[in-house]
Amino acid sequence: xxxxxHVELAxxxxxxxxxxxxxxxxxxxNGHRIVxxxxxxxxxxxxxxxxxxxxxxADPAHHVYKAHVGDIDTRQLYVDGELETRARSADxxxxxxxxxxxxxxxxxxxxxxKNQSDMEVVSRWGWMLMRCPVQSISGTTMTVQQPCFHNANxxxxxxxxNPTWLENARELLDTPGEWYLDKSQGELYYLPKxxxxxxxxxxxxxxxxxxVDLNGTAAHPVSDVSFQGITFADSTWLAPSSDDGLVEGQxxxxxxxxxxxxxxxxxxxxxxxxxxxxxxxxxxxxFQGDTxxxxxxxxxxLNTGTQGTDVTGNVFKEIAGTGIQxxxxxxxxxxxxxxxxxxKDNTVDNNVVTNVADQYGGxxxxxxxxxxxxxxxxxxxxxxxxxxxxxxxxxxLTDPGGDTNYPGNSGVPIWDTPxxxxxxxxxxxxxxxxxxxxxxxxxxxxxSADPGGVVSGNYINGTTPTAYGAIYQDExxxxxxTTDNALCxxxxxxxxxxxxxxxxxxxxxxxxxxxxTQANSTGDTITGNTTVDSCEQLPASIVDNAGLQPAxxxxxxxxxVTDHTAPTAPGRPAAVTDFPTVADLTWPAATxxxxxxxxxxxQGGTVVSASTGTSVRLAGLxxxxxxxxxxxxxxxxxxxxxxxxxxxxxxxxxxxxxxxxPVTVSSFSDPNTPELAVDGDLSTRWAQGLGLPDxxxxxxxxxxxxxxxxxxxxxEKANGYQYRVEVSTDGTDWTTLDDHTATATTQQTAYxxxxxxxxxxxVRLTVTGSNYNGGSxxxxxxxGWS
Numbered sequence: 001x002x003x004x005x006h007v008e009l010a011x012x013x014x015x016x017x018x019x020x021x022x023x024x025x026x027x028x029x030n031g032h033r034i035v036x037x038x039x040x041x042x043x044x045x046x047x048x049x050x051x052x053x054x055x056x057x058a059d060p061a062h063h064v065y066k067a068h069v070g071d072i073d074t075r076q077l078y079v080d081g082e083l084e085t086r087a088r089s090a091d092x093x094x095x096x097x098x099x100x101x102x103x104x105x106x107x108x109x110x111x112x113x114k115n116q117s118d119m120e121v122v123s124r125w126g127w128m129l130m131r132c133p134v135q136s137i138s139g140t141t142m143t144v145q146q147p148c149f150h151n152a153n154x155x156x157x158x159x160x161x162n163p164t165w166l167e168n169a170r171e172l173l174d175t176p177g178e179w180y181l182d183k184s185q186g187e188l189y190y191l192p193k194x195x196x197x198x199x200x201x202x203x204x205x206x207x208x209x210x211x212v213d214l215n216g217t218a219a220h221p222v223s224d225v226s227f228q229g230i231t232f233a234d235s236t237w238l239a240p241s242s243d244d245g246l247v248e249g250q251x252x253x254x255x256x257x258x259x260x261x262x263x264x265x266x267x268x269x270x271x272x273x274x275x276x277x278x279x280x281x282x283x284x285x286x287f288q289g290d291t292x293x294x295x296x297x298x299x300x301x302l303n304t305g306t307q308g309t310d311v312t313g314n315v316f317k318e319i320a321g322t323g324i325q326x327x328x329x330x331x332x333x334x335x336x337x338x339x340x341x342x343x344k345d346n347t348v349d350n351n352v353v354t355n356v357a358d359q360y361g362g363x364x365x366x367x368x369x370x371x372x373x374x375x376x377x378x379x380x381x382x383x384x385x386x387x388x389x390x391x392x393x394x395x396x397l398t399d400p401g402g403d404t405n406y407p408g409n410s411g412v413p414i415w416d417t418p419x420x421x422x423x424x425x426x427x428x429x430x431x432x433x434x435x436x437x438x439x440x441x442x443x444x445x446x447x448s449a450d451p452g453g454v455v456s457g458n459y460i461n462g463t464t465p466t467a468y469g470a471i472y473q474d475e476x477x478x479x480x481x482t483t484d485n486a487l488c489x490x491x492x493x494x495x496x497x498x499x500x501x502x503x504x505x506x507x508x509x510x511x512x513x514x515x516x517t518q519a520n521s522t523g524d525t526i527t528g529n530t531t532v533d534s535c536e537q538l539p540a541s542i543v544d545n546a547g548l549q550p551a552x553x554x555x556x557x558x559x560x561v562t563d564h565t566a567p568t569a570p571g572r573p574a575a576v577t578d579f580p581t582v583a584d585l586t587w588p589a590a591t592x593x594x595x596x597x598x599x600x601x602x603q604g605g606t607v608v609s610a611s612t613g614t615s616v617r618l619a620g621l622x623x624x625x626x627x628x629x630x631x632x633x634x635x636x637x638x639x640x641x642x643x644x645x646x647x648x649x650x651x652x653x654x655x656x657x658x659x660x661x662p663v664t665v666s667s668f669s670d671p672n673t674p675e676l677a678v679d680g681d682l683s684t685r686w687a688q689g690l691g692l693p694d695x696x697x698x699x700x701x702x703x704x705x706x707x708x709x710x711x712x713x714x715x716e717k718a719n720g721y722q723y724r725v726e727v728s729t730d731g732t733d734w735t736t737l738d739d740h741t742a743t744a745t746t747q748q749t750a751y752x753x754x755x756x757x758x759x760x761x762x763v764r765l766t767v768t769g770s771n772y773n774g775g776s777x778x779x780x781x782x783x784g785w786s
Contacts, residue, residue, distance in 0.1 A: 001032040008037060009044035009230065016048050019210040024217070028224030033286075038229030048208030048276070049078070049234030049294075052188060055198040063191060064173060065198055069205060070186045074236045075359075076296050076320070077179045077188070078204045079196060083294065083318055083358065087173035087180040087189075088122075089166040096162040102135070102144035103162070110137050113171050115184060117145070120245070123152075124164040127386060127440045129361035131167075132160065132245040147258040148245035154255065154263040160247075206236035206296055210274060216281035218305055218340035226286035227277075235276040237297035237320065240360075251390055252298070252321050252363035253329060264411040267397065272328055273321045273363070275301025281340070285309040295319045298363075299356065302326045304333055305341050311348045313552050320359035323381075324348055327371035329393045334370045334419040342420050344372035350552040353381045361385035361437050369393045373423040380547045380556055381431045387441035387472075388431040388460075391424050394448040396476020396499065403476050405499055405520055423452035430459045430547030435467040442472030442496070443487075449478035459546035460487040461535060469496025470512070473503055475519070483507050484607070486542040488535035493718075495529075497521040502683075505529065509538050509610050513747055515718045522671075525683045527714075528620050530609045531747065537598030539607045540634040563637040567592035570599060570614070570631045572645035578753045579710050579783050580623035580654040586615040590633035590641055602630045602643065619712075619749065626650045656680065657708075658700045658763065658782040666696045666775075674698065677777045685716055688767075688775040696775030699764040700782065705729060707757035708784040711737065713750045713765060716778060720771030721745045725752045727760035734764065741768045757784060 005028070028034045038044050050072075058066035077084045095106030103121075113119065119134040121144060132148035152160035166172065170180045176193040188205070192198060211232050216222035240246040244256040253270040260266050276295040279285050280303040292299035292314065298321045302309055306326070316323035327333055327343035336342055348366060357363035365381040365388045368374045374391070381388045396403030397412040398419050431443040443460040446453070455471060463470045470490045471482060475498055482505040487494045490512035495505055497516070502523040513531040517524060532538060548555060571588025578584070590596050601609040601616055604627075609616045621627065627650075630643035663674040667689035677686035677698055688696035711725050722741045726734040738752035763782050767775035 001029045004028070004032045005034045006037060007035065008039040009042065010039050011042040011044060013045045013047050015050065016046065016208050016211060019208065019213050020046070021213045021215055022222055022225060023215055024220040024222050026225065027222050033224045033226055035226045035228060036230065037226070043231065045231040045233050046211055047204070047234040048211050048236070049204040049206045052203040052205055058189060062174070064189055065192065066187050066189045068186055069181070069188045072205060072207060073183060073238055073241070074181060074205045074207060075238065075241060076206050076236055077190070078234065078294055080202050081294065084190070085175070085178045086168050087170065087178045089172055091165050093163055093166060098162060102149060103142045105140050105142050108139060110142065111139055113137065113169050115170065115182060118183065119169045120167045121163045122165050122167050123160045123162065124361065124437065125158060125161050127250060127362055127438050128248040129438065130160050130245070130247050131240050132247070133241065133243065145243050145245065147260070148243060148247060150258070151244070151247040151255045151260055154260060154266065156263065204234055206234040206294070208235055209237050209297065210276065210278055211235050212277045214279045214282045214285060216305070218281055218338055221281040221283045221305065222279070222285070223283040226288065227290055229289045231291040231293065232276050233294045235295045235297065237274065246360065248362045250362070251367055252360055267410060267412055268331060270329060272325070273298050275299060275325065277301065278303060279306050279309065281305035282309060283307050287311045287314055289313050291315045292323070293318045297321045298325050299323045300325070302343065302346060304328050304343060306343050307345055309346045312350055313555065314351045315555055316351060316353045317355050318358060319356040321357060321363040322365070322367050323353040323356040324351070324366045326367065326374050327369035329369045334394060334398045335415055335417065336420065342372050343370070344420070346371065347375040347377070348379065349375065349377045350548055351379045352548070352556040353379060354383045354556070357385050364388070364390045366390070368424060370420045371424065372420050375425040376429065377425060377427045378547060378549050379429045381429060382433045384434045385436050386434070386438040387445045388434045388443045389426055389429065390445040391426060392421055392447035392450055392477065394419065394476065396448050399449045399476060399478070405475065418449065418451070421448060421450045424450050424454070426455045426458065428457040428546050430461070432461040434462070435464045439466035440468055442467050442469045445472045445474060446477045446480060447474050448476040451479045453480045455480060455482040456484045457542055457546060458485045459543050460485065460490070462489045463491055465491040467492060469493045469515070472496045473498070473500040475499045478502050484542060485509070486538040486546070487512065488538060495526070497524055500524060507606070507608060509542065511535065513718050517716065523683045526748070527682050528608070532598065532610050533612045536636050537610055537612045539600040539610050540638045540640040541600065541607060544638050544640070561637055563594055563635065564639065565593050566639040567596050567633040567635055567641040569642045570633050570644040573629060573631055573647045575647060575649045577649070577652055579712065579751070580652045581619065581621045582712070582751065583618045583621060583627070583649055583651065584615065585618060585629060585647070587631050587644060589614050592633065592635045594635055594637070596633045597636050598634050600632050600634065600640070602632070603627055621651050623651055623655060624653045654783060654785065656781045657702045657706055657784060658780055661703060662701045663698060665698045667692055672776070677780045680779070682714060682778050685776055685778045687716070692774065694770050694775070695766055695768045697764055697766040698775070698777060698780060699762060700780060702761050702763065702782065704786060705759060705761050706784040706786050707759055708737065708754060708763065708782060709757050710751070710753040710783050711763060711765070712781040713752070714778040715745065715748055715750065716776035717773050718748045719744060719746050720773060721767055722769035723750070724766045724768060726764045726766070727758040728762040728764070729760050731762045735760070744769065744771065
């Protein structure tokens with residue numbers, strides 16, 4: 001090629017009867033691209049749907065219409081571009097008792113249903129929305145199709161439950177907007193919504209699964225092809241209608257087949273949901289300014305071996321499954337023998353992902369499996385039933401040495417080499433209004449080791465109590481740096497580490513202080529995170545930078561902002577340094593035409609804290625070091641002031657008197673031994689003996705008499721501890737330095753400054769109440785002078 005080739009599509013709907021497939025022979029070459037694009041001003045639609053006409057009134061009493069469509073199958077129907085509902089029952093129908101082969105039912109009217117094998121049992125459990133076809137109904141016995149029902153009961157404790165609803169029977173068609181396809185007669189039934197006129201309505205039945213496929217190989221990839229300004233619409237996906245149904249392992253990946261003796265036997269063979277657009281072994285493929293909508297499976301699927309592909313400035317909406325999938329979860333993806341099979345260097349940026357997973361609720365906004373250097377940045381992700389952005393796979397089982405939390409590594413072979421997952425970047429995204437119907441997920445969810453992985457600069461607003469962590473670093477998550485994120489309206493916990501290891505979570509800002517670590521989470525450092533009152537106190541620099549960049553905000557503008565006036569700069573701060581590692585700053589207030597809502601504190605250009613009022617405590621500083629701090633103000637609209645005059649502070653000299661000193665304790669539980677509370681490492685901790693009741697205590701021998709000026713305690717949990725700090729000269733007679741036994745802590749780190757220096761050699765912390773968590777201390781620090 002001597003130049004780029006542009007294939008321009010005029011406005012109109014291009015209806016496909018089969019997949020538009022590209023092979024390596026359709027690639028660009030010599031540094032030039034083949035670009036399939038909308039003509040200037042045009043809005044082309046590539047559709048896998050057929051229009052339905054010829055409607056007649058089939059049931060005048062119930063206002064049900066029908067049209068003859070012949071020998072077709074589909075799982076979706078669109079009327080004037082809107083997804084309509086397959087005929088379904090009310091939620092949580094009564095009278096079902098689960099059996100070995102299905103259910104015993106009390107509603108014997110189901111026995112009279114025609115086309116019983118068309119009907120599906122839909123059952124929601126935790127993170128999964130399972131669908132199994134009905135085999136037959138006889139009297140009070142509903143038999144569910146195999147192997148679906150067998151596979152849906154493999155995961156002990158997480159098996160399919162009673163129906164959340166029944167779907168796809170003519171007899172269930174009773175609500176405007178519902179439809180039913182009678183495949184035996186080739187008749188499509190629909191009960192119109194008020195105002196819909198089927199004589200003029202655009203009624204579309206999706207019939208094609210893959211609209212566009214780019215099919216390369218490791219040796220011969222498809223390369224240098226772009227799609228710009230095109231709408232991909234009206235695809236279906238019939239696999240959930242098969243005998244396998246839709247039994248999720250997680251994230252829309254399915255358990256299939258009739259050769260599964262137990263759950264562990266399935267772990268390495270979960271089946272990926274296909275996309276309406278699929279790229280396999282594609283290099284330098286581009287999707288810019290496209291729209292993916294009214295799709296019956298995944299929107300865009302970047303398969304094994306996709307490299308250097310950019311997904312930029314697109315809209316993903318009204319999609320049955322996940323919006324964007326990057327990479328796979330098979331052995332070839334985790335431990336490829338050929339580096340050409342690695343999915344790497346792909347970028348997903350400035351996309352809008354909304355109202356996806358609207359039919360397969362366990363699916364996601366954006367997913368990345370085993371991949372090398374996937375960048376997910378500046379996307380706007382919202383209105384989802386489950387998690388927003390999910391990265392990683394394997395639950396640590398495929399990492400070197402496997403996962404010791406799983407006996408026998410759950411039957412998965414143990415590798416001694418790392419997976420391909422590394423250097424994943426999840427930054428500057430806006431994620432809101434998620435976890436609306438499923439449970440056990442988060443706005444950002446990670447699995448397994450990812451050396452160099454970063455979660456930073458994201459603005460998370462609105463997670464339900466079923467989000468176990470707004471940032472949820474689940475089983476085997478390792479080596480992540482989680483920093484500079486802003487979170488508010490978080491109903492449960494801002495951070496949850498469930499067997500998360502060697503993770504650093506620092507300088508995050510949240511209106512919800514609650515967080516948790518569990519299940520052998522080791523080597524983690526959680527420090528320097530700031531709690532604010534509400535969204536309006538979060539650092540404006542993080543919030544304003546997250547989400548779509550200015551050139552892409554037209555894709556989803558959001559509410560108009562009328563206030564563009566920033567507050568005045570705050571006054572110069574002053575500092576008090578009661579501890580060598582802590583500075584308490586105060587400053588004169590800023591003013592604003594609508595009111596100042598918060599302040600951000602910077603050190604060397606980095607936001608290190610935030611506050612509602614005109615004071616803040618900065619911890620984790622270095623004794624004897626010099627710092628320069630500035631303060632900015634913000635208002636409710638996110639306008640940020642210029643920085644106030646800087647303050648330079650030199651911290652007092654002095655070290656932690658408890659560091660590496662001998663300790664005694666009331667009890668301990670391996671591996672959380674006493675000395676770990678005074679080792680200077682916030683990733684290790686002491687914990688009292690398992691199952692023992694409160695109180696518990698830890699005592700440190702400073703080695704000499706000191707005038708103790710204060711104690712800093714970093715607890716394991718973010719809240720819930722009642723405690724007392726005492727000082728003694730001889731280890732027998734104690735003087736109380738801080739009594740916090742009447743109320744529980746609300747933050748992970750507790751500061752106990754002495755009103756006057758207290759003389760002593762021994763310092764004891766007694767945990768009198770722990771909200772059933774047990775005494776557990778990351779670090780006990782003591783300050784004073786001899």
